[in-house]
Amino acid sequence: MTAPLERVLRAFLDDPAAPRYGYDLMKVAGLKSGTLYPMLGRLEDDRLVTSAWETPQQDGQRPRKYYQLTGEGIRVARLELAQVSASRQHAPGRRASPVPGSLG
Amino acid sequence: MRGERSLLRIGGTLIGLASRLLPGEIRDERSREWTAELPAILRDPDTRLTAHRVARMLGYAAGAVWGSALAAGGARGRLTAVMAVVVGLFTAEVLTLAVRGVLGAANAPGDWVNYCLIVGGLLYLAELRRVLARWIRQAAKPMEGVRDAVLDYGASFFPSWLLSLLLRAVGAVSSDLPGQAGAPGPPAPVPLLPAASAEQAIGLARDTAGRFYRTRLRPGYQIAEVDEFVARIEATLATGTRPGQAVTAADVQAATFGTRLGGYDEQVVDEALDYYAGALARLAPSPDSMTGPDTDSTDMTR
Numbered sequence: 001m002t003a004p005l006e007r008v009l010r011a012f013l014d015d016p017a018a019p020r021y022g023y024d025l026m027k028v029a030g031l032k033s034g035t036l037y038p039m040l041g042r043l044e045d046d047r048l049v050t051s052a053w054e055t056p057q058q059d060g061q062r063p064r065k066y067y068q069l070t071g072e073g074i075r076v077a078r079l080e081l082a083q084v085s086a087s088r089q090h091a092p093g094r095r096a097s098p099v100p101g102s103l104g
Numbered sequence: 105m106r107g108e109r110s111l112l113r114i115g116g117t118l119i120g121l122a123s124r125l126l127p128g129e130i131r132d133e134r135s136r137e138w139t140a141e142l143p144a145i146l147r148d149p150d151t152r153l154t155a156h157r158v159a160r161m162l163g164y165a166a167g168a169v170w171g172s173a174l175a176a177g178g179a180r181g182r183l184t185a186v187m188a189v190v191v192g193l194f195t196a197e198v199l200t201l202a203v204r205g206v207l208g209a210a211n212a213p214g215d216w217v218n219y220c221l222i223v224g225g226l227l228y229l230a231e232l233r234r235v236l237a238r239w240i241r242q243a244a245k246p247m248e249g250v251r252d253a254v255l256d257y258g259a260s261f262f263p264s265w266l267l268s269l270l271l272r273a274v275g276a277v278s279s280d281l282p283g284q285a286g287a288p289g290p291p292a293p294v295p296l297l298p299a300a301s302a303e304q305a306i307g308l309a310r311d312t313a314g315r316f317y318r319t320r321l322r323p324g325y326q327i328a329e330v331d332e333f334v335a336r337i338e339a340t341l342a343t344g345t346r347p348g349q350a351v352t353a354a355d356v357q358a359a360t361f362g363t364r365l366g367g368y369d370e371q372v373v374d375e376a377l378d379y380y381a382g383a384l385a386r387l388a389p390s391p392d393s394m395t396g397p398d399t400d401s402t403d404m405t406r
Contacts, residue, residue, distance in 0.1 A: 023141045033164045034171025062140035
């Protein structure tokens with residue numbers, strides 16, 4: 001899992017029920033918009049994240065779009081983050097010093 | 105806030121540019137979403153300094169442009185950005201020389217060097233215009249035409265060693281170069297896994313460029329080796345087992361790959377291979393594979 005993805009999933013899992021705007025996620029995860037939105041798009045394609053438009057408000061502001069983890073998304077995100085922290089406790093990956101050119 | 109309206113207009117212009125780079129089906133939605141975020145960033149109560157909020161808002165819009173340009177094709181998008189800068193600098197240099205030629209010809213009408221500079225500059229500009237116009241005419245989408253033209257023009261004008269240096273610098277592979285022999289590029293990721301959760305997990309591991317997330321300055325797995333291996337796994341999963349192509353869960357666990365700078369991120373590939381091994385172990389055993397799925401690798405130790 002990539003570091004930006006990990007930070008986004010952590011931001012979502014802080015409060016899975018809370019609706020998250022793109023800008024909020026950028027602030028919490030410390031990401032640029034150019035990184036965040038393609039990632040949200042992929043998560044949405046994988047049905048791990050769902051999005052909706054907020055109801056229009058009276059003061060003429062445009063409705064913003066917010067994101068939430070789906071039930072499946074919460075499950076997968078917890079699993080993935082647990083795997084990441086588990087693999088960090090054990091040292092580098094098992095194929096750390098491979099024999100060049102030898103395929104399975 | 106004073107000047108909010110004109111600031112929002114600048115941001116809106118950038119957003120318009122960004123959304124034009126996106127595919128049609130998500131263009132309107134993204135444009136609406138980004139436009140609605142701009143005033144929210146300008147009025148963000150958590151950021152105290154006005155200048156900070158303005159910078160954030162403009163950075164947000166600029167990031168949207170950058171992200172959309174890169175999303176157009178991963179490493180290829182990065183290469184286009186670098187190539188556009190190189191071609192742009194070269195064009196500026198040629199123009200400067202041509203202007204110097206015009207000034208010099210006005211001052212010293214007899215000096216033939218000035219006329220050479222002028223003619224050379226005009227020929228270069230005419231050629232650039234011709235290439236751009238041809239590619240844009242041929243392309244279904246104008247932005248793609250510009251991209252192809254810049255790539256093609258860069259490849260025809262600059263030596264290949266310089267291009268391969270550039271490619272390395274931006275973390276792109278040499279197969280991104282147009283017109284280079286034997287450059288099929290990595291196969292497109294095809295989601296063929298039967299198990300939904302494994303498919304999703306592997307989808308998570310994928311990043312914008314290529315099949316898996318790539319390292320920059322650290323060594324990673326050889327891309328061609330991993331691509332070939334994963335293609336064999338996917339073929340096995342898609343068709344059941346086929347002699348010569350069949351890969352078993354044990355093969356996946358025993359697989360090793362060579363490394364290079366800017367290869368695939370080892371942890372990402374390992375994780376994806378774990379899921380692949382699990383999916384393979386769930387396949388029905390075939391004559392040329394093991395006798396039983398006794399090596400369910402989902403609980404393998406790392």
